[in-house]
Amino acid sequence: MPPTPGVPEGKRPTLADVAARAGVSVALVSIVMRGAKGAGAATRERVLEAAREIGYRPDARARLLRSNRSRLLGVQFGLQQPFHTDLVEGVYAAAEPAGYQIALSAVAPSRGERHAVETLLGDRCEALILLGPQAPAALLAELAAQLPVVSVARRLRPAVPGVDVVRTADDEGARRAVDHLVSLGHRDIVHIDGGRAPGAADRRRGYRTAMNRHGLADRARVLPGGLTEEDGAAAARTLLGDDPRPTAVVAFNDRCATGVLDAFLRARVPVPDEISVVGFDDSHLARLAHIDLTTVGQDVRRLADLAVGRAVARLEGEAASDGETSGNETVIAPHLVIRSTTAGPRNG
Amino acid sequence: MPPTPGVPEGKRPTLADVAARAGVSVALVSIVMRGAKGAGAATRERVLEAAREIGYRPDARARLLRSNRSRLLGVQFGLQQPFHTDLVEGVYAAAEPAGYQIALSAVAPSRGERHAVETLLGDRCEALILLGPQAPAALLAELAAQLPVVSVARRLRPAVPGVDVVRTADDEGARRAVDHLVSLGHRDIVHIDGGRAPGAADRRRGYRTAMNRHGLADRARVLPGGLTEEDGAAAARTLLGDDPRPTAVVAFNDRCATGVLDAFLRARVPVPDEISVVGFDDSHLARLAHIDLTTVGQDVRRLADLAVGRAVARLEGEAASDGETSGNETVIAPHLVIRSTTAGPRNG
DNA sequence: CTCGATCCCTAGAACGTTCTAGTCATTTCC
């Protein structure tokens, strides 16, 4: 470790070090580093030069401590959920232009939501963006009493005061999937659901509604599934045993659908010739050439934009008006992405 | 937002608020909150009670600012890489008992490593744990001049001074995969590689070494692959065209192997009957019942433990001795996990 | 009963920033 000249050993350079080297006051260096106005062009250059020389880097924590605004958004996400990691990327992208930073906190089997949220609060986040939170409404309400909270992809019924919700119209998505299959000639359409996962109830309902509308209420069938490949595969295996097999499956999400596909391939049941499969999310997975899954797309980028937007609006609106604190729900439309896992049934 | 009695409107409660309510000094509250000794049992209880009442929560940033130790480890990871997210979970688990916190910074298509690292440095992390970093050695060296850096899964040749490396013996892993296949009777074994990905070169070399040892040098064949399912599927499709098809494939990683499996299933080439497939990583994917992939396991938990351990050792050793600053490499052995995608060749 | 020790507690100075309220030139305007 080469010691940088003019800087105390073993410590990171601070504003004071830069100031000493440039021969100006600490306050002026602060002005220059922030790019605020109030410094002459020549001095500005000299300060920047000094900072570069000693390798100065602003201390985010001290900065946040001083300014009462932290401009920090806390994001809770599931480490193992591709849909979440897609969203996180979108959130990063949306936060930057709005002038906010992101603090990530992961949820994993060994690290509960409670713990994740505690960390974010300790970091002085100004608002919380929770991706598919499973926490009970009471806890969310408690959080919302302290700071703006946005729940992404998890609907809250009844609405929790202070918690904004941004989600895709899951019921409509499921309806579209069914409509698509019916228009191809399918009648025996089964739904493999997501249990208690966020959005699962709505997708289930959307499926039933659509089946009813098409006069297929008596053929409607919901199989317990889940959000992993294993869940999908397990459900698919029970389907394989049926004698008049259904001709189409609407799965809870893409991972689940992938599991279904795999089980069918293994059993030599050709997709989509013998059976059609529709997923949900339009995640990376679905787009892969060798999976090429027909699926209901959620507009991840838009969800992320809206989530950040809601949080920022609360933050910046509240300072002025302290207006309505009731929970606000933004629902965006899903879109069907037709790829190669759906086709007309063999015996039209 | 119900205003909490006794706390200034719109502000989070601070040590001073708790102190006022409990009728003690700020310093004593600090002592109690940290669980340090120097407070009487009765007072301690009273302070905790007061803190609970007004909903006090320590400010991580102020805390870190004051104590010259931040006890914060910065972790850079790839959002879309399951192997990384597995590692992150392990790092969380390893850091807590050591008394360190984790700051996450994601790398994504829209967010480069440079940016990710900048953020971590601004957060005053004491050390950096980089998962599979792609950054040039020069940049790593520059970082290492400022703080301890651990590279996980990426080997550095030549060693970069100050950068510790923790990795699996990739060459040995590939060798074991080949040994396993040879012991089953395979001779035509092809390797689908990972290009420039961390570890790819070693796995390629291990494959070649093993083939040589078994006197199969002339049958050795490396196909360009990559680290995604698509890469694997593409490589598999070229294999399908071969006339005497190889009887076994060693893929760069599990995702790649999954792509291979899928391409074969689609082409009605039964695995493992016609062809065996081995993956690498033993990630979630490989363990799924319907994939059930034979693979070379990396001990994720151990890698994470060691990475945290190295970082902490540097941090705590250096304060005392300021000993060797040369890069240190820890290599751990992989292990073969035999599942159902490997078997003897049809025409043994 | 006095001297240390021990225990509980407090005042006040850090930490590295930003912000407020200036100071001192220089320019602008009538």
Added chain:
DNA sequence: GGAAATGACTAGAACGTTCTAGGGATCGAG
């Protein structure tokens, strides 16, 4: 040519913690 306005800069007080020095009690030992 004097007041007002602008511009470049600075001193010093925050922000919410932790840490360093103590200050008084209380207690046991001589």
